[in-house]
Amino acid sequence: MEISDKDIIAFIQIPSSKEKGFNLLLTKYQERLYWNIRRIVISHDDADDVLQNTFLKIWRGLDKFRADSSLYTWLYRISVNESLQHIKQNKKHHVLWTDDSKDILLGKLESDSYFDGDEIERKLQEAIIKLPKKQSLVFNMKYYDDLKYEEISKILGTSVGALKASYHLAVKKIEKFLKPD
Amino acid sequence: MTNEIKHKGGFKVPEGYFEEFRNKIPEIIKEDKVFVPKRNNSIKLFYYAAASIILLMLSTFVFFPSNNNTKHIEIQLSDIEYYDINMNDIYYAYNDENLDFTENELNLEDTETVNFLADELSIEDLILLNEEE
Numbered sequence: 001m002e003i004s005d006k007d008i009i010a011f012i013q014i015p016s017s018k019e020k021g022f023n024l025l026l027t028k029y030q031e032r033l034y035w036n037i038r039r040i041v042i043s044h045d046d047a048d049d050v051l052q053n054t055f056l057k058i059w060r061g062l063d064k065f066r067a068d069s070s071l072y073t074w075l076y077r078i079s080v081n082e083s084l085q086h087i088k089q090n091k092k093h094h095v096l097w098t099d100d101s102k103d104i105l106l107g108k109l110e111s112d113s114y115f116d117g118d119e120i121e122r123k124l125q126e127a128i129i130k131l132p133k134k135q136s137l138v139f140n141m142k143y144y145d146d147l148k149y150e151e152i153s154k155i156l157g158t159s160v161g162a163l164k165a166s167y168h169l170a171v172k173k174i175e176k177f178l179k180p181d
Numbered sequence: 182m183t184n185e186i187k188h189k190g191g192f193k194v195p196e197g198y199f200e201e202f203r204n205k206i207p208e209i210i211k212e213d214k215v216f217v218p219k220r221n222n223s224i225k226l227f228y229y230a231a232a233s234i235i236l237l238m239l240s241t242f243v244f245f246p247s248n249n250n251t252k253h254i255e256i257q258l259s260d261i262e263y264y265d266i267n268m269n270d271i272y273y274a275y276n277d278e279n280l281d282f283t284e285n286e287l288n289l290e291d292t293e294t295v296n297f298l299a300d301e302l303s304i305e306d307l308i309l310l311n312e313e314e
Contacts, residue, residue, distance in 0.1 A: 026206055
């Protein structure tokens with residue numbers, strides 16, 4: 001039976017059981033956070049790096065967690081920020097004819113040995129990568145993670161209305177991209 | 182919510198990755214606890230010492246300036262007392278600009294008055310007028 005967020009928070013708030021609470025948090029959320037990160041950074045190796053950094057940041061920030069937002073919202077926000085930060089750093093260090101992060105991510109999609117999707121899945125990922133950053137984040141959270149708009153609003157700090165519009169636009173663009181000419 | 186992940190999109194993960202990760206992270210956390218970047222007190226002391234030395238050097242320049250640039254011109258009293266001032270000395274000391282004070286001194290606007298004075302008064306009269314003033 002999976003442990004509740006309430007219990008995890010209770011463990012974390014007591015100094016003597018903080019480590020135990022963190023390990024429980026790790027067990028419960030590592031996969032979800034991994035996939036969230038993976039869909040943003042595309043390659044497995046990058047996702048591994050970002051996931052490590054994310055949990056390190058979570059560990060360091062545990063004392064500051066006030067439980068104003070839900071635990072998952074807080075974790076998710078950290079993972080999104082770390083992913084975007086990683087892409088930004090990648091853009092700086094990438095020696096390519098272009099420094100556009102979308103081109104870099106498309107390159108990673110092509111070269112990642114841990115991507116074995118079929119042509120449709122590859123095209124879908126390509127379409128998502130080509131979306132504006134916020135639209136791609138919203139699309140991934142809604143389509144893959146089944147998050148509610150209210151939850152996404154807390155994570156990204158955007159209004160529910162704007163998120164709905166964002167998702168709608170994202171879907172339209174992806175449909176257009178995937179439609180055969 | 183269950184921990185079931187939707188592996189959509191064609192992405193896959195290496196075998197046993199999450200188990201390995203679950204074991205790896207606590208070790209990283211332990212290292213993070215041990216290696217906490219604290220401020221190095223000896224470096225602080227070094228900077229304080231360097232700042233003190235620089236301040237000391239600066240204050241030396243401010244409060245004890247070098248006297249090399251000042252030149253004392255010692256004038257002998259005898260040079261002044263027995264110096265016979267000659268009109269020629271004054272003449273050679275002044276240049277034409279100094280001597281040309283007619284425009285500044287004379288502020289006569291009335292040309293008639295100037296001419297009258299020039300015509301009616303002789304040189305002697307003028308000298309006498311000056312002596313009276």
